[in-house]
Amino acid sequence: MAETGAHLSGVWAKATDLQIERGMGIRVIDVNGHEYLDFTGGLGAASTGHAHPKVTQAIAEQAGRMIHAQINVYRHDKLQPLVNKLGEITPDGIDTFYFGSTPDEIVESAVKLAKHATDRRNVITFDGAFHGRTHYTLAMSSSRAIDRAGYGPLPGGVFIAPYPDPHASDQEAEVSRALRGLDRIMSTQVSPEKIAACVIEPVIGERGYIPTPQGFLEGIERRCRDHGILLVTDETQSGFGRTGRMFATEALGVSPDIICMAKGMASGFPFAALGTRRELDEKWVTGSHSGSSNGNPIGCAAALATIEVLQEPGFLDNVKSRGNQLMDALLNLQQLDQALLHVRGRGLMVATEFDTAERAAAVVAHCQKESRLLLMLAGTYKKTIRWSPPLIVNQSEIDEAVSAFASAIRATS
Numbered sequence: 269m270a271e272t273g274a275h276l277s278g279v280w281a282k283a284t285d286l287q288i289e290r291g292m293g294i295r296v297i298d299v300n301g302h303e304y305l306d307f308t309g310g311l312g313a314a315s316t317g318h319a320h321p322k323v324t325q326a327i328a329e330q331a332g333r334m335i336h337a338q339i340n341v342y343r344h345d346k347l348q349p350l351v352n353k354l355g356e357i358t359p360d361g362i363d364t365f366y367f368g369s370t371p372d373e374i375v376e377s378a379v380k381l382a383k384h385a386t387d388r389r390n391v392i393t394f395d396g397a398f399h400g401r402t403h404y405t406l407a408m409s410s411s412r413a414i415d416r417a418g419y420g421p422l423p424g425g426v427f428i429a430p431y432p433d434p435h436a437s438d439q440e441a442e443v444s445r446a447l448r449g450l451d452r453i454m455s456t457q458v459s460p461e462k463i464a465a466c467v468i469e470p471v472i473g474e475r476g477y478i479p480t481p482q483g484f485l486e487g488i489e490r491r492c493r494d495h496g497i498l499l500v501t502d503e504t505q506s507g508f509g510r511t512g513r514m515f516a517t518e519a520l521g522v523s524p525d526i527i528c529m530a531k532g533m534a535s536g537f538p539f540a541a542l543g544t545r546r547e548l549d550e551k552w553v554t555g556s557h558s559g560s561s562n563g564n565p566i567g568c569a570a571a572l573a574t575i576e577v578l579q580e581p582g583f584l585d586n587v588k589s590r591g592n593q594l595m596d597a598l599l600n601l602q603q604l605d606q607a608l609l610h611v612r613g614r615g616l617m618v619a620t621e622f623d624t625a626e627r628a629a630a631v632v633a634h635c636q637k638e639s640r641l642l643l644m645l646a647g648t649y650k651k652t653i654r655w656s657p658p659l660i661v662n663q664s665e666i667d668e669a670v671s672a673f674a675s676a677i678r679a680t681s
């Protein structure tokens with residue numbers, strides 16, 4: 269038995285040393301009573317903010333009825349309502365749903381479904397993607413070397429294709445270059461007839477919040493349709509209102525065969541789902557995949573309450589407005605310092621990229637210490653600061669955060 273006072277694992281990287289006691293809306297409060305403006309949003313998962321009353325009430329009521337209902341043994345009364353609601357809000361053609369607990373699990377589940385549905389064994393992902401930390405999702409990821417270091421050999425059958433450089437001056441030419449790279453992989457490394465799925469994030473997350481160009485995603489979809497490859501969109505980070513639409517793919521003119529959902533789906537409660545077409549799910553061999561917490565009733569209740577909040581009149585319009593407000597303000601701040609190289613994003617999934625990792629880290633540290641604003645680093649080289657506040661953020665809170673950021677830029681220049 270572990271001794272009292274045994275240490276937590278040291279494997280988790282830490283963005284702060286804060287000891288948080290509770291959260292309210294867009295703010296968190298530490299054990300000393302200090303309030304912090306949380307623009308990390310729990311890695312973007314706290315979609316409705318901390319302790320939203322509708323979500324907490326739904327969780328509490330469900331916990332009083334049943335905490336765990338193992339889906340292989342019996343079903344509960346939150347499953348079908350959630351399936352019905354997801355059928356209403358997911359992209360056209362998506363009508364069948366599988367529930368899990370974590371983003372990694374659901375992406376790997378999507379790949380397993382694709383393999384059964386196509387009877388193929390290989391997967392294409394894209395340079396800089398992050399899909400998870402299980403062995404297979406690590407093989408699919410290439411945003412940072414540290415995530416893979418020491419864990420090899422990783423599973424085979426994953427081919428990483430080029431992704432357009434977001435800094436290229438001619439984006440149309442860059443999209444064409446990346447698509448030619450994909451074609452070359454399918455000509456030299458793996459036959460298209462052996463590829464089960466292409467998996468892509470509509471907004472590349474861990475590499476630094478890079479919106480996927482519409483022309484690139486359309487080009488991938490054409491190749492998938494031409495070769496019977498399934499298109500899987502990983503909306504773990506970009507889904508459930510984060511970009512100002514329920515799903516980022518809505519603005520990109522494509523129709524995924526499988527969509528992966530997690531994080532903001534249940535306001536940060538551990539819950540995840542994939543959506544697909546019934547005809548594909550029917551090829552997923554019954555009994556070949558499952559999990560102990562699949563379709564957890566508290567997770568279903570949290571997801572239903574979250575969707576109810578996101579569908580309130582004007583909610584997503586506010587996300588778009590606050591995203592525009594944030595982007596415009598950050599673009600104006602580029603005039604303060606040439607070291608702030610890039611501002612990009614969609615909705616409230618925004619990135620500011622500096623010239624060095626040291627400068628980005630100094631800005632984040634100053635924001636926390638001097639203004640009690642919480643931000644996080646991202647990107648392959650940690651030069652990017654990501655902005656992912658809860659979607660309930662208001663105009664004055666955006667102004668407060670931008671003012672703190674401006675002060676940090678001046679203080680660290």
